[in-house]
Amino acid sequence: MELAVKDYFEVILREKKTAFALFDQDLILQEYSLNLKQYIAIQVKKNNPLWDVFPELIGSEDVVKSVVTRKKRRFIITKLTRFKSSGQSCYYHLTILPYTQNGYAKLLCIVSDGTQEVALEHEIQQKKYEIMLLQSTLQRSGIEAQSGFIGRSAQIQSIHEFVKKIAPVRSSTVLLQGESGTGKNLAARIIHNASMQQGAPFVEINCAGIPDTLLESEIFGYEKGAFTHALSSKKGLLETADGGTLFLDEIGELPFSLQSKFLAFLESKRFRRLGDTQERQVDVRIIAATNKDLMKAVQNKEFREDLFFRLNVINLELPPLRELDDDIILLAENFINHFAYSFHKTVSGLSDSAIKKLKAHRWSGNVRELRNVIERAVIFTENSMLDAPDLILIGAAAISDSWLESIQIPQSGISLPELEQYLINSAMNKAEGNVSRAARLLGLSLDTLRYRLKKGGTLS
Protein backbone atom coordinates (compact mmCIF):
# COMPACT_ATOMS: atom_id res chain seq x y z
CA MET A 1 0.00 0.00 0.00
CA GLU A 2 1.23 3.46 -0.82
CA LEU A 3 1.56 6.09 1.83
CA ALA A 4 -0.14 9.40 1.29
CA VAL A 5 2.25 12.22 0.42
CA LYS A 6 1.78 13.87 3.79
CA ASP A 7 2.67 10.67 5.59
CA TYR A 8 5.89 10.48 3.66
CA PHE A 9 6.75 13.88 5.03
CA GLU A 10 6.14 12.79 8.58
CA VAL A 11 8.49 9.85 8.14
CA ILE A 12 11.18 11.95 6.54
CA LEU A 13 10.92 14.68 9.15
CA ARG A 14 11.05 12.20 11.99
CA GLU A 15 14.03 10.52 10.42
CA LYS A 16 15.82 13.84 9.90
CA LYS A 17 14.89 15.06 13.37
CA THR A 18 13.22 18.16 12.11
CA ALA A 19 9.75 19.49 12.80
CA PHE A 20 7.82 22.40 11.39
CA ALA A 21 4.88 24.66 12.10
CA LEU A 22 3.20 26.97 9.63
CA PHE A 23 1.39 30.10 10.82
CA ASP A 24 -0.85 32.37 8.80
CA GLN A 25 -0.55 36.12 8.50
CA ASP A 26 -2.32 36.59 11.83
CA LEU A 27 0.20 34.19 13.36
CA ILE A 28 -2.33 31.44 13.96
CA LEU A 29 -1.20 27.84 13.62
CA GLN A 30 -2.36 26.21 10.41
CA GLU A 31 -0.27 23.15 9.85
CA TYR A 32 2.41 21.29 11.76
CA SER A 33 4.26 18.02 11.80
CA LEU A 34 3.39 15.41 14.40
CA ASN A 35 6.91 15.31 15.85
CA LEU A 36 6.70 18.96 16.92
CA LYS A 37 5.38 18.21 20.38
CA GLN A 38 8.43 16.10 21.11
CA TYR A 39 10.50 19.28 21.14
CA ILE A 40 8.23 21.89 22.56
CA ALA A 41 6.82 19.64 25.26
CA ILE A 42 3.29 20.97 25.04
CA GLN A 43 0.18 19.84 23.20
CA VAL A 44 -0.58 21.98 20.21
CA LYS A 45 -3.75 22.35 18.23
CA LYS A 46 -4.64 24.01 15.02
CA ASN A 47 -5.52 27.67 15.56
CA ASN A 48 -3.14 28.08 18.49
CA PRO A 49 -1.46 31.48 18.41
CA LEU A 50 2.27 31.61 17.62
CA TRP A 51 3.07 32.95 21.10
CA ASP A 52 1.59 29.90 22.79
CA VAL A 53 3.42 27.46 20.55
CA PHE A 54 6.72 29.33 20.65
CA PRO A 55 6.82 31.50 23.76
CA GLU A 56 10.53 31.98 22.99
CA LEU A 57 9.41 34.50 20.38
CA ILE A 58 7.72 36.69 22.96
CA GLY A 59 9.75 39.86 23.12
CA SER A 60 10.78 39.41 19.50
CA GLU A 61 7.48 40.57 18.01
CA ASP A 62 9.34 43.16 15.96
CA VAL A 63 11.58 40.52 14.42
CA VAL A 64 8.67 38.20 13.67
CA LYS A 65 6.92 41.03 11.90
CA SER A 66 9.92 41.82 9.74
CA VAL A 67 10.23 38.18 8.78
CA VAL A 68 6.56 37.87 7.79
CA THR A 69 6.85 41.03 5.70
CA ARG A 70 10.11 39.77 4.21
CA LYS A 71 12.13 42.66 5.57
CA LYS A 72 14.24 40.02 7.27
CA ARG A 73 15.17 36.76 5.54
CA ARG A 74 15.37 34.59 8.60
CA PHE A 75 15.79 34.58 12.36
CA ILE A 76 17.50 31.79 14.26
CA ILE A 77 17.68 31.04 17.96
CA THR A 78 19.99 28.15 18.77
CA LYS A 79 20.25 25.67 21.63
CA LEU A 80 16.85 25.97 23.20
CA THR A 81 15.28 23.56 25.60
CA ARG A 82 12.14 23.63 27.66
CA PHE A 83 12.26 22.98 31.35
CA LYS A 84 10.88 19.57 32.17
CA SER A 85 10.74 18.59 35.80
CA SER A 86 11.34 14.99 34.84
CA GLY A 87 12.93 13.06 32.04
CA GLN A 88 15.53 13.87 29.45
CA SER A 89 15.35 17.25 27.86
CA CYS A 90 15.96 17.65 24.18
CA TYR A 91 17.52 20.64 22.56
CA TYR A 92 16.44 22.35 19.37
CA HIS A 93 17.30 25.22 17.11
CA LEU A 94 14.44 27.42 15.99
CA THR A 95 14.50 29.02 12.56
CA ILE A 96 11.74 31.28 11.35
CA LEU A 97 11.32 32.07 7.64
CA PRO A 98 8.87 34.00 5.49
CA TYR A 99 6.68 31.81 3.32
CA THR A 100 4.11 32.57 0.68
CA GLN A 101 1.13 30.33 0.00
CA ASN A 102 -1.57 31.17 -2.51
CA GLY A 103 -0.40 34.75 -2.46
CA TYR A 104 -0.61 35.04 1.34
CA ALA A 105 2.39 35.90 3.48
CA LYS A 106 2.92 33.33 6.18
CA LEU A 107 5.46 32.32 8.78
CA LEU A 108 7.28 29.00 8.66
CA CYS A 109 8.93 27.81 11.86
CA ILE A 110 11.47 25.02 11.57
CA VAL A 111 12.60 23.13 14.64
CA SER A 112 15.75 21.08 14.20
CA ASP A 113 17.12 18.70 16.76
CA GLY A 114 20.31 19.78 18.55
CA THR A 115 20.31 17.23 21.34
CA GLN A 116 23.33 15.23 20.23
CA GLU A 117 25.41 18.25 19.43
CA VAL A 118 24.62 19.77 22.80
CA ALA A 119 25.17 16.52 24.71
CA LEU A 120 28.87 16.54 23.92
CA GLU A 121 29.27 20.19 24.79
CA HIS A 122 27.35 19.58 27.97
CA GLU A 123 29.56 16.74 29.08
CA ILE A 124 32.69 18.83 28.70
CA GLN A 125 31.18 21.90 30.32
CA GLN A 126 29.69 19.96 33.19
CA LYS A 127 33.08 18.56 34.17
CA LYS A 128 34.78 21.90 33.82
CA TYR A 129 32.27 23.75 35.96
CA GLU A 130 32.06 20.99 38.56
CA ILE A 131 35.79 21.26 39.06
CA MET A 132 35.66 25.03 39.25
CA LEU A 133 32.83 24.92 41.78
CA LEU A 134 34.71 22.46 43.90
CA GLN A 135 37.87 24.52 43.77
CA SER A 136 36.10 27.60 44.93
CA THR A 137 34.48 25.70 47.78
CA LEU A 138 37.89 24.48 48.84
CA GLN A 139 39.37 27.92 48.58
CA ARG A 140 36.56 29.42 50.59
CA SER A 141 36.90 26.99 53.44
CA GLY A 142 40.62 27.70 53.42
CA ILE A 143 40.02 31.37 54.00
CA GLU A 144 37.08 30.85 56.28
CA ALA A 145 38.57 28.80 59.06
CA GLN A 146 42.20 29.50 58.28
CA SER A 147 42.02 25.79 58.46
CA GLY A 148 45.00 23.56 58.37
CA PHE A 149 46.19 25.50 61.37
CA ILE A 150 43.35 24.94 63.67
CA GLY A 151 44.35 23.27 66.86
CA ARG A 152 44.96 23.77 70.54
CA SER A 153 48.41 22.25 70.79
CA ALA A 154 51.26 24.48 71.81
CA GLN A 155 52.86 24.19 68.39
CA ILE A 156 49.78 25.41 66.55
CA GLN A 157 49.23 28.21 69.04
CA SER A 158 52.77 29.37 68.51
CA ILE A 159 52.21 29.46 64.75
CA HIS A 160 49.28 31.80 65.30
CA GLU A 161 51.37 33.97 67.60
CA PHE A 162 54.11 34.02 65.03
CA VAL A 163 51.82 35.08 62.19
CA LYS A 164 50.36 37.82 64.33
CA LYS A 165 53.81 39.17 65.14
CA ILE A 166 55.26 39.19 61.68
CA ALA A 167 52.20 40.24 59.71
CA PRO A 168 52.70 43.97 60.24
CA VAL A 169 56.38 43.84 59.32
CA ARG A 170 55.73 43.73 55.64
CA SER A 171 59.25 44.19 54.44
CA SER A 172 60.65 41.18 56.25
CA THR A 173 61.53 37.98 54.47
CA VAL A 174 60.13 34.79 55.98
CA LEU A 175 61.54 31.29 55.76
CA LEU A 176 59.16 28.38 56.33
CA GLN A 177 60.65 25.01 57.11
CA GLY A 178 58.93 21.70 57.51
CA GLU A 179 58.39 18.29 56.00
CA SER A 180 56.35 18.11 52.86
CA GLY A 181 52.64 18.31 53.50
CA THR A 182 52.91 20.33 56.69
CA GLY A 183 51.13 23.27 55.12
CA LYS A 184 53.93 25.64 54.17
CA ASN A 185 51.90 26.86 51.27
CA LEU A 186 48.90 27.51 53.49
CA ALA A 187 51.09 29.28 56.05
CA ALA A 188 52.39 31.55 53.29
CA ARG A 189 48.85 32.41 52.28
CA ILE A 190 47.82 33.11 55.83
CA ILE A 191 50.77 35.42 56.36
CA HIS A 192 49.90 37.10 53.10
CA ASN A 193 46.23 37.51 54.00
CA ALA A 194 47.08 38.80 57.44
CA SER A 195 49.53 41.41 56.24
CA MET A 196 48.33 42.62 52.85
CA GLN A 197 45.34 44.59 51.71
CA GLN A 198 42.56 42.73 50.01
CA GLY A 199 43.34 42.20 46.37
CA ALA A 200 47.12 42.36 46.84
CA PRO A 201 48.72 39.75 44.58
CA PHE A 202 49.92 36.44 45.95
CA VAL A 203 52.25 34.87 43.43
CA GLU A 204 53.89 31.52 43.90
CA ILE A 205 56.49 29.50 42.11
CA ASN A 206 58.00 26.14 42.86
CA CYS A 207 61.74 26.32 42.26
CA ALA A 208 62.09 22.58 41.85
CA GLY A 209 61.92 21.08 38.43
CA ILE A 210 62.15 24.27 36.39
CA PRO A 211 65.24 24.56 34.20
CA ASP A 212 67.67 27.20 35.48
CA THR A 213 67.37 29.63 32.59
CA LEU A 214 63.59 29.45 32.55
CA LEU A 215 63.43 30.01 36.29
CA GLU A 216 65.54 33.11 35.95
CA SER A 217 63.34 34.62 33.24
CA GLU A 218 60.20 33.62 35.16
CA ILE A 219 61.33 35.44 38.27
CA PHE A 220 63.01 38.47 36.78
CA GLY A 221 61.26 38.78 33.40
CA TYR A 222 62.96 39.60 30.15
CA GLU A 223 63.18 42.17 27.40
CA LYS A 224 62.48 41.50 23.76
CA GLY A 225 65.56 39.96 22.19
CA ALA A 226 67.14 38.94 25.48
CA PHE A 227 67.45 35.42 24.06
CA THR A 228 66.46 33.62 20.89
CA HIS A 229 62.84 33.03 21.74
CA ALA A 230 62.22 36.30 23.50
CA LEU A 231 60.04 37.74 20.75
CA SER A 232 58.39 40.18 23.07
CA SER A 233 59.22 41.40 26.53
CA LYS A 234 57.63 39.87 29.58
CA LYS A 235 57.13 40.84 33.18
CA GLY A 236 58.68 38.56 35.74
CA LEU A 237 56.96 37.25 38.83
CA LEU A 238 58.65 39.91 40.95
CA GLU A 239 56.78 42.55 39.02
CA THR A 240 53.55 40.59 39.02
CA ALA A 241 53.79 40.33 42.80
CA ASP A 242 54.50 44.05 43.24
CA GLY A 243 52.52 45.29 46.22
CA GLY A 244 52.00 41.75 47.47
CA THR A 245 53.79 38.51 48.19
CA LEU A 246 56.07 36.28 46.17
CA PHE A 247 56.12 32.76 47.56
CA LEU A 248 59.10 30.66 46.49
CA ASP A 249 58.49 27.04 47.32
CA GLU A 250 61.42 24.63 47.58
CA ILE A 251 63.91 27.47 47.70
CA GLY A 252 66.58 24.85 48.40
CA GLU A 253 66.38 23.94 44.73
CA LEU A 254 67.17 27.46 43.56
CA PRO A 255 70.17 26.92 41.27
CA PHE A 256 73.46 28.12 42.67
CA SER A 257 73.93 30.46 39.73
CA LEU A 258 70.68 32.27 40.51
CA GLN A 259 71.27 32.49 44.22
CA SER A 260 73.59 35.49 44.07
CA LYS A 261 71.30 37.38 41.75
CA PHE A 262 68.41 36.72 44.08
CA LEU A 263 70.43 37.78 47.10
CA ALA A 264 71.28 41.03 45.37
CA PHE A 265 67.60 41.63 44.86
CA LEU A 266 66.80 40.90 48.51
CA GLU A 267 69.40 43.41 49.64
CA SER A 268 68.34 46.23 47.36
CA LYS A 269 64.79 45.35 46.25
CA ARG A 270 66.06 46.28 42.81
CA PHE A 271 66.63 44.08 39.80
CA ARG A 272 66.88 44.07 36.04
CA ARG A 273 64.89 42.05 33.55
CA LEU A 274 67.03 39.77 31.39
CA GLY A 275 68.45 41.76 28.52
CA ASP A 276 67.48 45.05 30.10
CA THR A 277 69.70 47.89 31.23
CA GLN A 278 67.07 49.63 33.28
CA GLU A 279 66.82 48.85 36.97
CA ARG A 280 63.40 48.29 38.42
CA GLN A 281 62.19 48.51 41.97
CA VAL A 282 59.32 46.60 43.50
CA ASP A 283 57.65 46.35 46.87
CA VAL A 284 57.32 42.64 47.45
CA ARG A 285 57.36 40.47 50.53
CA ILE A 286 59.33 37.30 49.96
CA ILE A 287 58.24 34.11 51.64
CA ALA A 288 60.45 31.12 50.97
CA ALA A 289 59.82 27.54 51.95
CA THR A 290 61.86 24.39 52.04
CA ASN A 291 61.61 20.83 53.23
CA LYS A 292 65.37 20.48 53.01
CA ASP A 293 67.75 21.12 55.83
CA LEU A 294 69.17 24.33 54.39
CA MET A 295 71.93 24.50 56.97
CA LYS A 296 73.20 21.20 55.69
CA ALA A 297 72.92 22.38 52.10
CA VAL A 298 75.11 25.29 53.13
CA GLN A 299 77.68 22.93 54.62
CA ASN A 300 77.63 20.91 51.41
CA LYS A 301 78.20 24.11 49.44
CA GLU A 302 74.92 23.67 47.58
CA PHE A 303 73.38 26.76 49.05
CA ARG A 304 75.02 30.13 49.55
CA GLU A 305 75.60 30.90 53.16
CA ASP A 306 74.93 34.62 52.77
CA LEU A 307 71.59 33.92 51.09
CA PHE A 308 70.70 31.46 53.82
CA PHE A 309 71.33 34.03 56.53
CA ARG A 310 69.44 36.69 54.60
CA LEU A 311 66.41 34.39 54.26
CA ASN A 312 66.63 33.01 57.74
CA VAL A 313 65.97 36.30 59.54
CA ILE A 314 62.47 35.20 60.41
CA ASN A 315 62.07 31.48 60.49
CA LEU A 316 59.02 29.35 61.14
CA GLU A 317 59.25 25.63 61.65
CA LEU A 318 56.05 23.78 60.79
CA PRO A 319 55.61 20.70 62.95
CA PRO A 320 54.95 17.31 61.44
CA LEU A 321 51.43 16.06 62.01
CA ARG A 322 52.48 13.18 64.24
CA GLU A 323 53.65 15.68 66.86
CA LEU A 324 50.27 17.35 67.08
CA ASP A 325 48.45 14.84 69.26
CA ASP A 326 44.78 15.65 69.73
CA ASP A 327 44.97 18.26 67.03
CA ILE A 328 45.04 15.44 64.51
CA ILE A 329 41.47 14.68 65.49
CA LEU A 330 40.46 18.32 65.43
CA LEU A 331 41.90 18.66 61.96
CA ALA A 332 40.31 15.45 60.79
CA GLU A 333 36.92 16.64 61.98
CA ASN A 334 37.40 19.90 60.19
CA PHE A 335 38.15 18.06 56.95
CA ILE A 336 35.12 15.81 57.47
CA ASN A 337 32.84 18.83 57.74
CA HIS A 338 34.42 20.37 54.75
CA PHE A 339 34.18 17.35 52.46
CA ALA A 340 30.74 16.35 53.69
CA TYR A 341 29.60 19.78 52.69
CA SER A 342 31.31 19.67 49.29
CA PHE A 343 30.04 16.22 48.41
CA HIS A 344 26.60 16.66 49.91
CA LYS A 345 27.04 13.78 52.33
CA THR A 346 25.71 13.56 55.83
CA VAL A 347 28.81 12.40 57.60
CA SER A 348 29.86 13.83 60.90
CA GLY A 349 32.57 12.85 63.32
CA LEU A 350 34.73 9.83 63.97
CA SER A 351 34.06 6.62 65.83
CA ASP A 352 36.31 5.70 68.75
CA SER A 353 38.15 3.11 66.74
CA ALA A 354 38.67 5.61 63.93
CA ILE A 355 40.17 8.06 66.41
CA LYS A 356 42.53 5.40 67.68
CA LYS A 357 43.57 4.51 64.18
CA LEU A 358 44.29 8.12 63.24
CA LYS A 359 46.35 8.72 66.37
CA ALA A 360 48.43 5.61 65.87
CA HIS A 361 49.37 6.39 62.28
CA ARG A 362 52.75 7.91 61.39
CA TRP A 363 51.52 10.53 58.91
CA SER A 364 54.70 10.82 56.93
CA GLY A 365 52.69 12.82 54.37
CA ASN A 366 51.44 15.12 57.13
CA VAL A 367 48.33 17.30 56.80
CA ARG A 368 48.13 16.64 53.08
CA GLU A 369 47.98 12.91 53.70
CA LEU A 370 45.34 13.35 56.39
CA ARG A 371 43.28 15.48 54.08
CA ASN A 372 43.44 12.87 51.30
CA VAL A 373 42.55 10.04 53.66
CA ILE A 374 39.51 11.93 54.95
CA GLU A 375 38.41 13.00 51.49
CA ARG A 376 38.44 9.43 50.26
CA ALA A 377 36.67 8.18 53.37
CA VAL A 378 33.89 10.76 53.11
CA ILE A 379 33.31 9.90 49.45
CA PHE A 380 33.08 6.17 49.99
CA THR A 381 31.56 5.75 53.41
CA GLU A 382 28.01 4.59 53.85
CA ASN A 383 28.08 5.45 57.54
CA SER A 384 26.96 8.60 59.23
CA MET A 385 30.21 8.62 61.16
CA LEU A 386 33.64 7.62 59.85
CA ASP A 387 34.74 4.28 61.20
CA ALA A 388 38.20 2.68 61.27
CA PRO A 389 37.65 0.59 58.10
CA ASP A 390 36.68 3.77 56.20
CA LEU A 391 40.15 5.14 56.76
CA ILE A 392 42.54 3.62 54.30
CA LEU A 393 46.03 4.33 55.56
CA ILE A 394 49.03 3.52 53.49
CA GLY A 395 52.56 3.00 54.67
CA ALA A 396 53.82 1.72 57.95
CA ALA A 397 51.43 0.39 60.49
CA ALA A 398 51.99 1.98 63.85
CA ILE A 399 54.01 -0.05 66.26
CA SER A 400 51.63 -1.85 68.53
CA ASP A 401 52.08 -1.60 72.28
CA SER A 402 52.39 -5.36 72.66
CA TRP A 403 55.26 -5.48 70.19
CA LEU A 404 57.08 -2.75 72.06
CA GLU A 405 56.53 -4.51 75.37
CA SER A 406 58.05 -7.66 73.98
CA ILE A 407 61.36 -5.88 73.64
CA GLN A 408 63.27 -6.42 76.83
CA ILE A 409 66.51 -4.64 77.57
CA PRO A 410 68.97 -7.19 78.96
CA GLN A 411 70.71 -6.61 82.25
CA SER A 412 73.97 -5.98 80.43
CA GLY A 413 72.35 -3.14 78.44
CA ILE A 414 72.31 -2.53 74.68
CA SER A 415 73.91 -0.11 72.26
CA LEU A 416 71.17 2.05 70.77
CA PRO A 417 73.33 3.16 67.82
CA GLU A 418 73.97 -0.47 66.99
CA LEU A 419 70.30 -1.31 67.25
CA GLU A 420 69.50 1.61 64.99
CA GLN A 421 72.07 0.46 62.49
CA TYR A 422 70.66 -3.05 62.66
CA LEU A 423 67.12 -1.79 61.95
CA ILE A 424 68.33 0.39 59.10
CA ASN A 425 70.21 -2.50 57.55
CA SER A 426 67.26 -4.84 57.73
CA ALA A 427 64.98 -2.19 56.22
CA MET A 428 67.50 -1.75 53.40
CA ASN A 429 67.55 -5.48 52.85
CA LYS A 430 63.80 -5.68 52.83
CA ALA A 431 63.64 -2.80 50.36
CA GLU A 432 66.25 -4.46 48.18
CA GLY A 433 68.55 -1.48 48.50
CA ASN A 434 65.93 1.07 47.47
CA VAL A 435 66.56 3.98 49.84
CA SER A 436 63.22 5.69 49.50
CA ARG A 437 61.35 2.44 50.08
CA ALA A 438 63.48 1.74 53.12
CA ALA A 439 62.80 5.24 54.39
CA ARG A 440 59.10 4.55 54.16
CA LEU A 441 59.50 1.29 56.05
CA LEU A 442 61.25 3.14 58.83
CA GLY A 443 58.94 6.14 58.83
CA LEU A 444 61.84 8.47 58.08
CA SER A 445 62.17 11.15 55.46
CA LEU A 446 64.43 10.32 52.55
CA ASP A 447 66.95 12.95 53.63
CA THR A 448 67.09 11.66 57.17
CA LEU A 449 67.71 8.09 56.10
CA ARG A 450 70.36 9.17 53.59
CA TYR A 451 72.06 11.08 56.37
CA ARG A 452 72.02 8.10 58.69
CA LEU A 453 73.22 5.77 55.99
CA LYS A 454 76.14 8.09 55.34
CA LYS A 455 76.85 8.26 59.04
CA GLY A 456 76.83 4.48 59.24
CA GLY A 457 79.11 4.27 56.22
CA THR A 458 76.54 2.40 54.08
CA LEU A 459 76.18 5.25 51.63
CA SER A 460 79.09 7.25 50.36
Next chain:
Amino acid sequence: MADVVTLSKKICLLGSFGVGKTSLVRRFVHQTFEENYHSTIGVQLSQRLIALDEKAQFNLIIWDLAHIEKYDNVLKRYLHGAHGAILVFDVSRPETLEALTPMRCFFHENSKGAPCLAAANKYDLLEKDAVDFDTISRNVEALNVRCVYTSAKTDHQVDMTFRTLCSMF
Protein backbone atom coordinates in the same frame (compact mmCIF):
# COMPACT_ATOMS: atom_id res chain seq x y z
CA MET B 1 -12.22 34.95 34.89
CA ALA B 2 -12.95 35.55 31.23
CA ASP B 3 -11.88 39.15 31.26
CA VAL B 4 -8.51 38.66 32.91
CA VAL B 5 -5.87 40.33 30.82
CA THR B 6 -2.68 38.36 30.33
CA LEU B 7 0.55 40.24 29.75
CA SER B 8 3.43 38.15 28.49
CA LYS B 9 6.88 39.14 29.71
CA LYS B 10 10.27 37.79 28.80
CA ILE B 11 12.64 37.61 31.76
CA CYS B 12 16.31 36.62 31.48
CA LEU B 13 18.37 35.15 34.28
CA LEU B 14 22.01 36.12 34.03
CA GLY B 15 24.98 35.14 36.14
CA SER B 16 28.08 32.97 36.40
CA PHE B 17 27.81 29.19 36.37
CA GLY B 18 26.69 27.54 39.54
CA VAL B 19 25.20 30.59 41.20
CA GLY B 20 21.76 29.00 41.21
CA LYS B 21 19.88 30.39 38.21
CA THR B 22 18.41 27.04 37.26
CA SER B 23 17.65 26.32 40.91
CA LEU B 24 15.79 29.60 41.33
CA VAL B 25 13.65 28.81 38.30
CA ARG B 26 13.08 25.26 39.46
CA ARG B 27 11.98 26.57 42.84
CA PHE B 28 9.80 29.29 41.36
CA VAL B 29 8.11 27.15 38.73
CA HIS B 30 8.13 23.64 40.20
CA GLN B 31 8.62 24.23 43.94
CA THR B 32 11.53 21.79 44.09
CA PHE B 33 15.26 21.90 44.76
CA GLU B 34 18.15 19.74 43.55
CA GLU B 35 21.45 19.43 45.36
CA ASN B 36 23.28 18.06 42.35
CA TYR B 37 24.65 20.44 39.86
CA HIS B 38 23.64 20.13 36.19
CA SER B 39 25.15 22.80 34.05
CA THR B 40 22.89 24.55 31.57
CA ILE B 41 23.68 24.91 27.89
CA GLY B 42 22.06 27.50 25.68
CA VAL B 43 18.68 28.49 27.06
CA GLN B 44 16.21 26.63 29.19
CA LEU B 45 12.73 28.03 28.89
CA SER B 46 10.11 27.99 31.64
CA GLN B 47 6.77 29.60 32.05
CA ARG B 48 4.64 30.64 34.96
CA LEU B 49 1.56 32.76 35.43
CA ILE B 50 1.54 35.31 38.20
CA ALA B 51 -1.67 37.06 39.16
CA LEU B 52 -1.32 40.79 39.42
CA ASP B 53 -4.85 41.56 40.60
CA GLU B 54 -8.34 40.32 39.71
CA LYS B 55 -8.12 41.77 36.26
CA ALA B 56 -4.59 41.11 35.12
CA GLN B 57 -1.91 38.50 35.24
CA PHE B 58 1.61 38.13 33.97
CA ASN B 59 2.66 35.23 31.81
CA LEU B 60 6.36 35.04 32.62
CA ILE B 61 8.57 33.47 29.99
CA ILE B 62 11.73 32.76 31.92
CA TRP B 63 14.98 32.42 30.03
CA ASP B 64 17.54 30.55 32.08
CA LEU B 65 20.75 31.29 30.25
CA ALA B 66 23.96 29.28 30.34
CA HIS B 67 27.09 30.80 31.79
CA ILE B 68 28.12 33.66 29.54
CA GLU B 69 31.58 33.23 28.12
CA LYS B 70 31.31 35.59 25.18
CA TYR B 71 29.43 38.80 24.64
CA ASP B 72 28.51 38.06 21.05
CA ASN B 73 25.62 38.02 18.61
CA VAL B 74 24.27 34.75 19.94
CA LEU B 75 23.88 36.34 23.35
CA LYS B 76 22.42 39.45 21.77
CA ARG B 77 19.78 37.35 20.08
CA TYR B 78 19.00 35.61 23.36
CA LEU B 79 18.51 38.91 25.13
CA HIS B 80 16.56 40.55 22.33
CA GLY B 81 13.32 42.07 23.51
CA ALA B 82 13.69 41.03 27.13
CA HIS B 83 11.31 42.88 29.43
CA GLY B 84 13.49 42.40 32.48
CA ALA B 85 16.45 40.55 33.94
CA ILE B 86 17.47 38.99 37.21
CA LEU B 87 21.20 39.16 37.80
CA VAL B 88 22.12 36.26 40.04
CA PHE B 89 25.24 35.85 42.15
CA ASP B 90 26.36 33.45 44.84
CA VAL B 91 26.95 35.13 48.21
CA SER B 92 29.65 32.62 49.00
CA ARG B 93 31.66 33.39 45.86
CA PRO B 94 32.45 37.12 45.68
CA GLU B 95 33.84 36.76 42.17
CA THR B 96 30.34 35.95 40.90
CA LEU B 97 29.18 39.37 42.03
CA GLU B 98 32.05 41.04 40.21
CA ALA B 99 31.15 39.13 37.06
CA LEU B 100 27.75 40.82 37.01
CA THR B 101 29.04 44.25 36.04
CA PRO B 102 29.76 43.44 32.38
CA MET B 103 26.55 41.38 32.18
CA ARG B 104 24.52 44.25 33.48
CA CYS B 105 26.11 46.64 30.99
CA PHE B 106 25.54 44.28 28.09
CA PHE B 107 21.94 43.74 29.08
CA HIS B 108 21.40 47.44 29.44
CA GLU B 109 22.82 48.15 25.99
CA ASN B 110 20.68 45.51 24.35
CA SER B 111 17.33 46.10 26.01
CA LYS B 112 17.16 49.75 26.80
CA GLY B 113 15.22 50.66 29.86
CA ALA B 114 14.23 47.12 30.84
CA PRO B 115 14.30 46.73 34.62
CA CYS B 116 17.00 44.72 36.38
CA LEU B 117 17.18 43.15 39.79
CA ALA B 118 20.02 41.40 41.57
CA ALA B 119 19.46 38.16 43.48
CA ALA B 120 22.04 37.41 46.16
CA ASN B 121 21.49 33.67 46.12
CA LYS B 122 22.55 30.89 48.51
CA TYR B 123 21.62 33.12 51.40
CA ASP B 124 21.36 29.95 53.49
CA LEU B 125 25.15 29.70 53.35
CA LEU B 126 25.63 33.09 54.94
CA GLU B 127 25.68 31.90 58.50
CA LYS B 128 28.02 29.05 57.74
CA ASP B 129 30.61 31.09 55.94
CA ALA B 130 31.80 34.29 57.34
CA VAL B 131 30.63 36.20 54.30
CA ASP B 132 31.32 39.86 54.54
CA PHE B 133 27.96 41.61 54.29
CA ASP B 134 29.54 45.03 53.96
CA THR B 135 31.60 44.05 50.95
CA ILE B 136 28.56 42.55 49.28
CA SER B 137 26.39 45.56 49.85
CA ARG B 138 29.14 47.89 48.69
CA ASN B 139 29.60 45.95 45.47
CA VAL B 140 25.88 45.67 44.89
CA GLU B 141 25.64 49.41 45.31
CA ALA B 142 28.22 49.81 42.59
CA LEU B 143 26.06 47.65 40.35
CA ASN B 144 23.28 50.17 40.83
CA VAL B 145 20.35 47.74 41.01
CA ARG B 146 18.02 46.59 43.74
CA CYS B 147 19.18 43.44 45.45
CA VAL B 148 17.14 40.70 47.08
CA TYR B 149 18.73 37.98 49.23
CA THR B 150 17.42 34.61 48.08
CA SER B 151 17.85 30.93 48.70
CA ALA B 152 16.58 28.43 46.18
CA LYS B 153 17.37 25.78 48.75
CA THR B 154 15.29 27.05 51.64
CA ASP B 155 12.84 28.95 49.42
CA HIS B 156 13.82 32.28 50.86
CA GLN B 157 12.28 35.20 48.95
CA VAL B 158 12.24 33.39 45.61
CA ASP B 159 8.65 34.30 44.75
CA MET B 160 9.30 37.74 46.10
CA THR B 161 12.16 38.29 43.68
CA PHE B 162 10.09 37.53 40.63
CA ARG B 163 7.20 39.58 41.96
CA THR B 164 9.47 42.51 42.69
CA LEU B 165 10.69 42.44 39.12
CA CYS B 166 7.08 42.32 37.91
CA SER B 167 6.31 45.40 39.96
CA MET B 168 9.00 47.23 38.01
CA PHE B 169 7.46 46.64 34.56
